[in-house]
Amino acid sequence: MADHDGYRILEGWGRTPRSRALVRPVATADAVVDALRSPGPRPRLPRGLGRSYGDAALAAGGLVLDTTRLDGPIELEHATGVVRVDAGTSLARLGREVLRHGWFLPVTPGTKHVTVAGAIAADVHGKNHHRDGSIGQWLRRLWLATTAGVIELTPDDAALWATVGGMGLTGVIVRAEIQLIPVETRFVVDREVATRSLEETLEVLQEDATVRYAVAWIDATATGRHLGRGLVSFADHAPRDLLPATLARDPLELPNERVVPTPPDIVPTGVLSRATIRAFNTLWYERGRRRPASALVDLRTYFYPLDRVAGWNRLYGPRGFIQYQVVVPEAATHVLRSVLTSLAEGGHPSFLSVLKRFGAPSRGIMSFPRPWWTLALDLPARRPGLEALLARLDHEVLDNGGRIYLAKDGRLRPRVFRAMYPEHEEFQRERARLGALGLLASDLSRRLELD
Ligand SMILES: Cc1cc2nc3c(=O)[nH]c(=O)nc-3n(C[C@H](O)[C@H](O)[C@H](O)COP(=O)(O)OP(=O)(O)OC[C@H]3O[C@@H](n4cnc5c(N)ncnc54)[C@H](O)[C@@H]3O)c2cc1C
Numbered sequence: 278m279a280d281h282d283g284y285r286i287l288e289g290w291g292r293t294p295r296s297r298a299l300v301r302p303v304a305t306a307d308a309v310v311d312a313l314r315s316p317g318p319r320p321r322l323p324r325g326l327g328r329s330y331g332d333a334a335l336a337a338g339g340l341v342l343d344t345t346r347l348d349g350p351i352e353l354e355h356a357t358g359v360v361r362v363d364a365g366t367s368l369a370r371l372g373r374e375v376l377r378h379g380w381f382l383p384v385t386p387g388t389k390h391v392t393v394a395g396a397i398a399a400d401v402h403g404k405n406h407h408r409d410g411s412i413g414q415w416l417r418r419l420w421l422a423t424t425a426g427v428i429e430l431t432p433d434d435a436a437l438w439a440t441v442g443g444m445g446l447t448g449v450i451v452r453a454e455i456q457l458i459p460v461e462t463r464f465v466v467d468r469e470v471a472t473r474s475l476e477e478t479l480e481v482l483q484e485d486a487t488v489r490y491a492v493a494w495i496d497a498t499a500t501g502r503h504l505g506r507g508l509v510s511f512a513d514h515a516p517r518d519l520l521p522a523t524l525a526r527d528p529l530e531l532p533n534e535r536v537v538p539t540p541p542d543i544v545p546t547g548v549l550s551r552a553t554i555r556a557f558n559t560l561w562y563e564r565g566r567r568r569p570a571s572a573l574v575d576l577r578t579y580f581y582p583l584d585r586v587a588g589w590n591r592l593y594g595p596r597g598f599i600q601y602q603v604v605v606p607e608a609a610t611h612v613l614r615s616v617l618t619s620l621a622e623g624g625h626p627s628f629l630s631v632l633k634r635f636g637a638p639s640r641g642i643m644s645f646p647r648p649w650w651t652l653a654l655d656l657p658a659r660r661p662g663l664e665a666l667l668a669r670l671d672h673e674v675l676d677n678g679g680r681i682y683l684a685k686d687g688r689l690r691p692r693v694f695r696a697m698y699p700e701h702e703e704f705q706r707e708r709a710r711l712g713a714l715g716l717l718a719s720d721l722s723r724r725l726e727l728d
Contacts, residue, residue: 287341290590291330292597293658294687296337296720300324304346306451309422312342313449313716320718323449325395326367328388330600331687332720333399333444339718344394347451353378358457359417364394364450369584372576376529380457381514381576383415387631389581394450399684400442400644402651403580404490404512407636409458411646413441414639418454424712427451432640439707442641444683446704446722447713462528464515465490467574471566475505475614479650482509482634489513490579494565497630497654498558500621504614507632508565515573524573534577539588549592549657554626583629597658598628599687601667604635605679607649612677616652616670623666627654642704645682653685664688683721691726701727 288295299318303309313321322336323344347365351374358380362371369389372382386401402411419430419437430437440447472478478493488511495507517528583589605612620627631653638647671693680697681689695701708714718728
C-alpha cells in the first residue's frame with residue numbers, strides 16, 4: 278500500500294529485507310527515459326515482478342520504476358521461433374502465447390511469475406543449464422533505456438553482457454529479442470530416480486549429460502548416512518506421438534490453472550516450523566520413492582509446482598525466509614556436504630532444497646552460473662545463529678572457488694562479494710560508460726559497495 282506521498286514499502290520474495298521507495302509505473306520506453314532524466318529522488322532502479330528473494334529490486338529512498346506495464350504485443354516469427362517482447366511481459370504470458378505456435382522458453386526459472394527483463398537482469402538458469410546455458414545465451418538483441426535514450430545492443434556489445442546478470446544496474450531493459458526452442462506438446466516425459474545419499478545423488482545427476490532437464494530435489498532434513506538423499510529427475514519435451522489420443526487432439530493449449538490461496542499471516546513464525554519442515558521432507562521423499570519411475574507431466578506442473586499456491590512465501594510468516602544458493606567447482610562436493618550438515622545440525626532445516634549441475638559459464642560479466650554444482654536451500658529467516666552460520670559458510674564457499682547467487686541474496690558482505698565476483702571492476706567500467714554510476718543503484722548494490 279502507498280503512503281500519502283506515493284512512497285511504498287517494498288520487499289523481495291523472501292520478505293526480508295524491506296525498504297521504502299517512491300514507486301512509479303512506466304508503460305513506454307519514452308516514459309522510462311523521461312523517468313531516468315527527471316529530477317527527484319535517487320537512486321533509480323527498475324523492478325519487475327519482485328521475485329528476487331533479497332534486496333536486488335529495492336532502493337531505499339529512491340525512485341523504483343515498476344516495469345510490469347511494459348507488456349505490449351508479442352511479435353513471434355513463426356518459422357524461426359525468434360520472439361520480440363516488451364521487457365515487463367511475464368514469462369507466464371510469453372510461455373503461454375508462444376506454446377500455441379509450437380515454441381517454448383529456452384530457459385525458465387522455477388516460477389513463471391518473473392518478467393522477461395528480470396530474467397535477463399539475473400541471467401536466470403533452469404534445469405537445463407548443463408546443456409543449454411542461461412537465458413543470456415539465447416538473447417539476440419536487447420533495447421536498453423539510459424539517460425542518453427534507448428540503445429540497441431547485440432551480443433557483440435560489451436554493454437549487453439554487462440546487462441545480462443547486471444541486476445538492473447546498467448540501465449532499464451525495455452525490449453528483448455530471444456530465440457525460442459521448438460516443442461510438439463505441452464508435456465514433458467519425466468524419469469525419476471530415488472537416491473539414498475549425497476554421493477549417490479551426485480553420481481546419478483551426472484549419469485545422463487545429454488538429457489535436456491536434470492535436477493535433484495534433496496531431503497535437507499536427512500542426516501548421517503542419509504544426508505543428501507533425494508529424487509533426481511531427468512526430463513525432456515514429449516513428442517506428439519507419445520501422447521494418448523485424448524491429449525494428442527489439442528497438445529499445445531494449456532488448460533486454465535487452478536491456484537490455491539495462502540492463508541494470511543496468522544503466526545509470526547509462519548506455519549513452517551522445524552517439525553512441519555521435517556515432516557514435509559520425509560513425506561515427499563517417501564512418496565517420490567513410490568511414484569512410477571517415468572511419467573508424462575504437464576509443463577506447468579513440471580517447471581512451476583510452487584506457482585499453484587498463490588503467495589506461498591507467506592507460509593514463512595512475516596519474519597520471512599532466505600534462499601541460500603551457492604555454486605562450487607566439481608571437486609568441491611565437501612562444501613555441499615558441509616552446507617547441508619551445518620544447517621541440519623544447527624537446527625535450520627531447509628523446506629525446499631534443489632541440487633543441479635551447471636554447464637559452461639555465461640558471457641554475462643556478473644552472471645552467477647559457472648561449473649559445476651549449485652545447491653539452493655530455503656531457510657526460515659531471523660533464527661538465532663543463522664546469520665553467523667551462513668557467514669561462515671560464505672567463507673567456505675569462497676575458499677573453495679564458489680560464489681553466491683545475487684538474485685537470491687540479501688546478506689552477503691562486500692569483501693566476500695568482491696572476492697567471489699572479481700569481475701565487478703569490469704562491470705563498474707561498463708556501468709560508467711553507460712552513465713549508470715551514481716544514477717542506478719539498489720539496496721543490494723549499496724550493501725555490496727558497488728556504487
Ligand atoms: C519460486 C522461485 C523460483 C525461482 N527459480 C529460479 C531458478 O530456477 N533459476 C534462477 O536463475 N532464478 C530463479 N528465481 C529467481 C528469479 O528468477 C529472479 O530473481 C528474477 O530476477 C526475478 O524476476 P522479476 O521480474 O521478479 O524481477 P525483480 O525481482 O523485480 O528484479 C530482479 C532484478 O532485475 C532487475 N530488473 C527488473 N526489471 C528490469 C528492467 N526492466 N531492466 C533492467 N533490470 C531489471 C531489478 O533491478 C533487480 O535487480 C526464482 C524465484 C522464485 C520466487
